[in-house]
Amino acid sequence: MRNNVFLYHRNVNDFTKEVKKLIEIGEKYGFNVVNRPEDANIIVAIGGDGAFLQAVRYTGFRQDAIYVGFGRGLNEFYCDFDIHKLDEVDRLFSDNSARIEAGLEVRKYPLLSASINESTPMLCLNEASIKSSIIKSLAIEVYIDDLHFETFRGDGMVVSTPTGSTAYNKSLDGAIVDPLIPCMQVSEIASVNNNRYRTLGSSFIVHDSRKLSLRIVEDGNDYPIIGMDNEALSLKYTDRIDIELSDQVIKTVKLKNNSFWHKVQRSFF
Template structure:
């Protein structure tokens, strides 16, 4: 497989048609070939912001043998380092990426992925978070196990389990901590927990190290059909009895640029 094949992922073809044409033209100038099958590419480019980046990663199977590059419309995007309307930055990244990929010298940033198994089924990956939420106007009861040990019994609107990069998303809105991606861990955050004489939870987010297995067992009490979210998509399931979550051995790779660490991104996005 050629080491300079690019796959472009974008949903709004009409809106991004002109921008995509420019990307293709610039890419060709720097020896990058646009392909129609992502399996033939070693560079996957998303267009449209963080949501499109998450969808691109899922659509292409969270490939660990490819580099992901995100383009957004404007500078305030977490996963997308580049403004697609800034042609100079587009040229710079395509030149740098093309040169380094062709020479096998590209530097990459690695983001941890979550792997979730529903009802004992095959593992599914996500980059931001896996959420388990009540689908009706009734609280949800969950037994929370850590490595097989019953840690607590939760009742409330649900739980969010996030990666370090996902700690800046849904998790942050729940007052969870922002975690450096160099710390490979899971973060577990509650959504509107109920604490009384029968149900008692920690009442705050907590971290689990790589290698730990988190198991959520849904208690049958008339609310046995929670919504399972994987990043920005909801799974369509008739019934969920259990969700087992751990860090995957796979990681998602993006271009590593000077003065663009995770904390540069945090400052740019929130401060």
């Protein structure tokens, strides 16, 4: 299985020329392109962060494979390589000094484990979210471990990983968290604060040893939208979501001189 590569790209027609060139470069250096992800030990996502998230989910969050992301330029968080600059990739393989200069390394990103209605847990790389599906606020009892922390009412809540802190979480004024910190962050979506409902009113971060439980208060809004990264789940009924940081990780090839904080600086300043 060594050096077997599976290519994942959503919009085939957008990258026909680039994919062909990428395959040629790979074959030149002894990589084999396979048609099934289970036959690969390297999974390449082409198209940007959205494609990377879908590739990881489509291939089952493989623990025995390395993920590589190719985006459109450098304004991506999971993709360190530009699909339109494949000559630079060719140079990395052909020139040892170029590899040393680039500082290629394997980094590990944490995953969330989310169980809906006490079912088999599902994994997320960015975030798990719960939102009202109707024009009515959603009431959620929030438990941290066994502590009833608060009763939330509003449009929903988002629980993110450190790498997911720059995505949906940031649009909710959540903090950006260094991926080296093993934790998860909880952010509110349009909370209601009055004499009956009182929430923290800000995002909060919990240690990786903690377990969160979001329990739906049955008041006619029992069919919320559950999001796992960039995909929505179709469920008839949701009673609770139990979330914790998984002991599994995603391994990805990164450039040492293009750190998480380089990307934050480039994307938001």
